[in-house]
Amino acid sequence: MNAEVELKLGDINVQSINDSYFEKLKIGVDVLRLDKIHPVVSGNKWFKLKYYLQQAHVKNYSGIATFGGAFSNHIIATAYTCYKLKINCAGFIRGEEPKIYSPTLLDAKALNMQLHFVSREQYRNKQFIIESNPSMFFIPEGGYGMTGAKGAAEIVNLVPVFSKYQYIVCAVGTGTMIAGIANASHTHQKCIGISVMKNNFSLKDELSALVNDAARQRIFLRDEFHFGGYAKYTDELIDFINSVWNKHQFPLDFVYTAKAFYALYQLASKNYFEPSSKILFIHSGGLQGNRSLKNKIHFE
Ligand SMILES: *Cc1c(COP(=O)(O)O)cnc(C)c1O
Numbered sequence: 001m002n003a004e005v006e007l008k009l010g011d012i013n014v015q016s017i018n019d020s021y022f023e024k025l026k027i028g029v030d031v032l033r034l035d036k037i038h039p040v041v042s043g044n045k046w047f048k049l050k051y052y053l054q055q056a057h058v059k060n061y062s063g064i065a066t067f068g069g070a071f072s073n074h075i076i077a078t079a080y081t082c083y084k085l086k087i088n089c090a091g092f093i094r095g096e097e098p099k100i101y102s103p104t105l106l107d108a109k110a111l112n113m114q115l116h117f118v119s120r121e122q123y124r125n126k127q128f129i130i131e132s133n134p135s136m137f138f139i140p141e142g143g144y145g146m147t148g149a150k151g152a153a154e155i156v157n158l159v160p161v162f163s164k165y166q167y168i169v170c171a172v173g174t175g176t177m178i179a180g181i182a183n184a185s186h187t188h189q190k191c192i193g194i195s196v197m198k199n200n201f202s203l204k205d206e207l208s209a210l211v212n213d214a215a216r217q218r219i220f221l222r223d224e225f226h227f228g229g230y231a232k233y234t235d236e237l238i239d240f241i242n243s244v245w246n247k248h249q250f251p252l253d254f255v256y257t258a259k260a261f262y263a264l265y266q267l268a269s270k271n272y273f274e275p276s277s278k279i280l281f282i283h284s285g286g287l288q289g290n291r292s293l294k295n296k297i298h299f300e
Helices: 020-024 045-059 073-085 103-110 120-124 126-132 146-158 176-184 203-208 213-217 235-248 257-269 287-293
Strands: 014-016 028-033 063-068 089-094 114-118 136-139 167-172 190-195 219-222 278-283
Touching: 020 257, 045 063, 045 073, 045 136, 045 146, 045 176, 063 073, 073 089, 073 103, 073 287, 089 120, 103 114, 103 287, 120 126, 146 176, 167 176, 167 257, 176 190, 176 213, 176 219, 190 257, 203 219, 213 219, 235 257, 257 278
Parallel strands: 028 278, 063 089, 063 136, 089 114, 167 190, 167 278, 190 219
Antiparallel strands: 014 028
8 A cells, every 4th residue: 555645735825814803802703724724634634634644554454444324524534535545445435335425425435445334223333344355554543543633733834924813713623633632732722622412421431542641631522503413503503604604704603613703702792702812713624514514604
């Protein structure tokens, strides 16, 4: 297997949000546009995959396998990366095979990922699936783990002056991205993670396992911005996405970044951030997932 991945990284940049709302509150908000990294392998997923691919290479497996749902950003990122590297790959997809494939599954299939549909019950027993496929190198669902966090720590290197921010705000699924960022952060910084899941009681422990003691003190999780749960949304969230696009020409995905950016506004309105502080919002990508919303969102 060839692990020399050279994804041409697109024009990731840091965009300042000029909004009178933030000016009045005397805070500055910049956005790291990881969504621009690549149209398919958008956002944080590439960083989380990177060192897993290296491990698979070193250990000489016959292919890569991983887990995810029918709209998973991780599935599509894995499929694309393996396609580019000419690595066999398999995706174990949660739930029965649908009659009509989601756009994500169609793309993954077109990229030669072998799709295996597993019942929700079987899906919970991942260890059984892993043991049944000993020649495959399994990447945990969502890229969760120390290896994923090691890659995610490199996200901060893309920010020209990372140390000027007092707060880093990002969406949290498995917690791997924020763990990496927190490990790479400075003592004067706080990492605010917006959990996109409802009742994810194990998140704190799972996240804790990925960070050093100092970084743990700098992570602050918020769990009240899930809009009903993972991949759930309300009209208010859709309106928010469209209004952010109209005001700032920056596109949000409804599963992760919209909830996190909405949370940033809400927290700001409650004076959560110290006056005159600078906040870095991580746009972690995921825009492909908006295809499941059909015509509700308009980025044009
Ligand atoms: C996967 C994903 C996240 C969550 O990352 P974790 O490391 O699982 O916390 C956040 N934003 C987007 C767009 C994602 O695709």
